[in-house]
Amino acid sequence: MGKLNGISLFANVGIAEAYMEELDIEIKIANEIDEDRARFYQDVYKDTHMVCGDITDDNVRNSLVKEAIEKKVDFLIATPPCQGMSEAGLRLKYDSRNQLITYAIDVIKKVKPKFVLLENVPKQLTTRIKYGEEIILIPEYIKRELGDSYRFNKNTLVMAKDYGVPQLRERSIFLLVRKDLPYIWEFPEKQREITLYEAIGDLPSLDPKLREGLEFTLKKFPDYERKRKEGLEVSKWHYPPTHSWKQVEWMMHTPTGKSAIYNEVFYPQKVDGTPVKAHHNHYRRLKWDMPCRTITQNNGVISSLACVHPGRLYQNELGEDLYSDARVLTIYELLIVTSLPLDWPIPDWARETFIRKAIGEGIPSKLIKEIMTELIRQI
Structure with a gap:
């Protein structure tokens, strides 16, 4: 099949994409609403077209769809904001941020990529959103919308610590393969846990x-x-x-x-x-x-x-x-426990509080690397 062309929605600063190039996955387009995050992303991934804009805006979303089709995108990754569902957030009953998944689904249905990775907090599995006149669970909504065209992975809960990441971080991840393709995409075999001592124990005390x-x-x-x-x-x-x-x-x-x-x-x-x-x-x-x-x-x-x-x-x-x-x-220790490359080119203009917040909201890079490697191995 060769190189995968991808699009990243709700891209943050590109933490999930840190090892994509290494896997021969080229993220052609990315979308992020926050200007500073979009700028950070563009500084790190200079060959990606970063579209800074609100995906709920029809014009922005339609332009993403048009460009994705033109650039023959066959892989989509979406990591919608989780604050509406997170244990660390307020968890309002019908937080508007929980509805953002619907815009990602709209893009998927129009672009029809071969492979899709949808990531969020575990609470996504029991969070309800408005679906027409109904109130339904997010997983049910995703399967209603995409079940005719895509196969889903059987188990959707995954712990970063099981894949060489020295951080617990449990996530809910849907792995989708278009039904006209023969591949079965599931999580890879678990790896040995890495303790915090193994990860940062040899660093100088501060x-x-x-x-x-x-x-x-x-x-x-x-x-x-x-x-x-x-x-x-x-x-x-x-x-x-x-x-x-x-x-x-x-x-x-x-x-x-x-x-x-x-x-x-x-x-x-x-x-x-x-x-x-x-x-x-x-x-x-x-x-x-x-x-x-x-x-x-x-x-x-x-x-x-x-x-x-x-x-x-x-x-x-x-x-x-x-x-x-x-x-x-320290930020260096955060890079390690988030499994980001230690030479990841953080822009010099980025403030510490901004870097910390972006890392705290990102999915560990090596977790995504291992999941994508399982797919690449087949194709």
Whole structure:
């Protein structure tokens, strides 16, 4: 069959596409509504035509369809926004973002690609959307619309950790093959899990940069500059994240795998000492002996869901037991646990918060690589 020509809808910054070229898959067209993400994508994938626009706009969608047909697109990947369904979101009953799948389906029906990959959070399987006068489950909607033309994979739930990605991240992925083709597309055989220690355990330790200023940082962490330079020798993206001293101090007293909310003294608290109300996974350090927990878009904030470095036990000059690396993962560490290429050309103009959010919303690159490899092996 030769090289596949693809189109990517809801493309984000192209995390899913990181290994496509390596597999001889050429993404001809991509669509993203956010201007900064579209610009990021175009900077990384210079040969792809990035269409920055709203897919719900008939003119934008029709232009995508026209170009996809002209460029003989035979593969479509769509990763609609998941915030309307995500466990970390508000999950409104009929969030308008949940309806975005319908526009992807419209493109599929008009372009008729040979292969389709639809990805979202597991909650997609039990989320209902409006379908004419009915309210039906998203999987039922997809199968009603495409079942006559496409075969579906049997199992749609997949864990990134089962495919060489050092991150748990469960996803719902529909793999579709047009019925006039003889291929059976299912998830490949599972691989050995990679622990966080195997993934990032050999990287230089970093002290956080404190919001109170460099002088205060050096007072609390005399080795800050030495460690910072050692980190930058590994990568320009392995630099100290910035946090407030109060949160750093709480995490310095928090053991690997534990949450600061259970500390007896150094627990998250307001100015008057009142404990901060938090989920049991907030202010939590990751564990060394298992894959990283699912990375969220708010991964740069200590108080977010399980995003603090595991740390290592040490004793200070007073003999207190403390834990190193009282910080979130660096961007370099995020590249590793998201299985992105370590030389992935992140544009210099992209701000840290923007990069973190984009990575937190992306599907791990190697998971997509392994799934696509299973298809390429057949064709």
